[in-house]
Amino acid sequence: MRDLAGQMQQRRQDGLYRSRKIQEGMQGVELILDGKPCLAFCSNDYLGLSHHPQVIKASQSGAQEYGAGSGASHLINGHSRVHHQLEEALAEFVQRPRALLFSTGYMANLGVMSALLQRGDQVFEDRLNHASLIDAGLLSGARFSRYTHADVRDLKSRLGHQRNGDRLVATDGVFSMDGDLAPLVDIASVCRSKDAWLMVDDAHGIGVLGANGRGTLEQLGLDDTDVPILMGTLGKAFGTFGAFVAGSEALIETLINRARTYIYTTALPPSVAAASLASLGLVQEESWRREKLNDHIKAFRQGAEQLGLPLMASATAIQPILLGESERALKWSEALWAKGIYIPAIRPPTVEEGRARLRICLSAAHEPQHIERLLVALESVMTST
Numbered sequence: 293m294r295d296l297a298g299q300m301q302q303r304r305q306d307g308l309y310r311s312r313k314i315q316e317g318m319q320g321v322e323l324i325l326d327g328k329p330c331l332a333f334c335s336n337d338y339l340g341l342s343h344h345p346q347v348i349k350a351s352q353s354g355a356q357e358y359g360a361g362s363g364a365s366h367l368i369n370g371h372s373r374v375h376h377q378l379e380e381a382l383a384e385f386v387q388r389p390r391a392l393l394f395s396t397g398y399m400a401n402l403g404v405m406s407a408l409l410q411r412g413d414q415v416f417e418d419r420l421n422h423a424s425l426i427d428a429g430l431l432s433g434a435r436f437s438r439y440t441h442a443d444v445r446d447l448k449s450r451l452g453h454q455r456n457g458d459r460l461v462a463t464d465g466v467f468s469m470d471g472d473l474a475p476l477v478d479i480a481s482v483c484r485s486k487d488a489w490l491m492v493d494d495a496h497g498i499g500v501l502g503a504n505g506r507g508t509l510e511q512l513g514l515d516d517t518d519v520p521i522l523m524g525t526l527g528k529a530f531g532t533f534g535a536f537v538a539g540s541e542a543l544i545e546t547l548i549n550r551a552r553t554y555i556y557t558t559a560l561p562p563s564v565a566a567a568s569l570a571s572l573g574l575v576q577e578e579s580w581r582r583e584k585l586n587d588h589i590k591a592f593r594q595g596a597e598q599l600g601l602p603l604m605a606s607a608t609a610i611q612p613i614l615l616g617e618s619e620r621a622l623k624w625s626e627a628l629w630a631k632g633i634y635i636p637a638i639r640p641p642t643v644e645e646g647r648a649r650l651r652i653c654l655s656a657a658h659e660p661q662h663i664e665r666l667l668v669a670l671e672s673v674m675t676s677t
């Protein structure tokens with residue numbers, strides 16, 4: 293048997309050990325973690341909807357009306373009226389014929405690829421895709437190929453050799469660790485010319501990007517003919533939990549019939565669907581949340597540039613500070629923690645070796661003085677570590 297304790301000890305020495313902090317009370321940007329009050333810049337709750345009174349209320353009434361759990365998978369008797377309403381509302385929101393709820397984004401990605409691909413097919417993925425897309429591709433049984441990050445020429449040449457099977461290109465819309473956007477206009481045109489499906493995982497774009505919050509595709513002016521398969525998650529900007537895939541009637545019916553992570557799992561609780569429905573209303577009605585977030589992004593980048601911090605080319609709520617070695621990222625994170633600011637260090641294998649970073653996530657739940665406080669703390673950490 294392997295020495296698990298010894299391996300974990302080694303991990304500690306390498307600065308790669310991961311552990312959790314316990315959070316007390318309500319979700320938000322001011323938290324109590326391990327008993328200590330702090331200001332957090334790490335959650336994906338980009339619009340501050342996780343603790344919105346209307347969303348909480350909808351979750352409560354959903355539980356009152358439907359019960360605490362869904363009772364079964366969607367295909368048995370777990371598909372309630374409110375799940376169905378949410379699917380219809382999501383489809384309308386992203387302007388596609390149909391949408392299908394999954395319990396998580398991870399499962400949605402696995403489900404799509406397991407339903408569409410088989411041995412003899414090919415899947416092409418950006419090197420920096422989220423782990424769930426990578427795992428989905430590896431598990432699909434299709435031949436797996438990773439192209440250089442955001443490199444359309446590399447993708448095109450890999451697609452060059454036509455084979456017999458089907459081909460699927462999958463990419464994050466907004467890259468989760470770098471915050472940059474995939475060059476989707478060019479990727480879509482390459483996919484069209486090479487007769488490949490295109491799937492976009494818009495976990496960090498949906499709700500946040502585009503004038504109406506419809507995500508990266510709205511921001512870049514793309515529709516369902518450009519990107520036939522859209523995946524969005526509800527645990528980030530929507531502040532709740534779950535995910536959906538949106539596309540054609542035939543795509544959704546195929547997923548209902550063939551996606552293993554849809555068929556062989558309990559439907560998410562109806563109260564969660566009710567909360568997401570309330571959240572979707574707020575995403576559409578309260579565009580001030582996106583505007584406020586964009587003001588924070590601008591203020592943060594301006595301040596950080598003045599300080600000479602190693603920012604990356606990101607225009608989104610994900611603003612990494614690239615520090616290199618894991619040890620260095622940990623030191624910065626610990627120094628900030630000592631000042632009551634929580635930003636975990638992101639280290640390999642989540643990012644490539646030598647590209648450890650602080651991944652700052654901004655939210656509409658932050659106030660301008662929070663951004664100020666962050667910049668002041670970063671300046672002092674920068675000069676002292």
Ligand SMILES: *Cc1c(COP(=O)(O)O)cnc(C)c1O
Binds near residue numbers: 396525
């Ligand atoms: C968070 C995330 C997922 C997983 O979504 P969950 O609903 O949390 O399982 C998938 N893709 C990307 C790009 C993500 O950032």
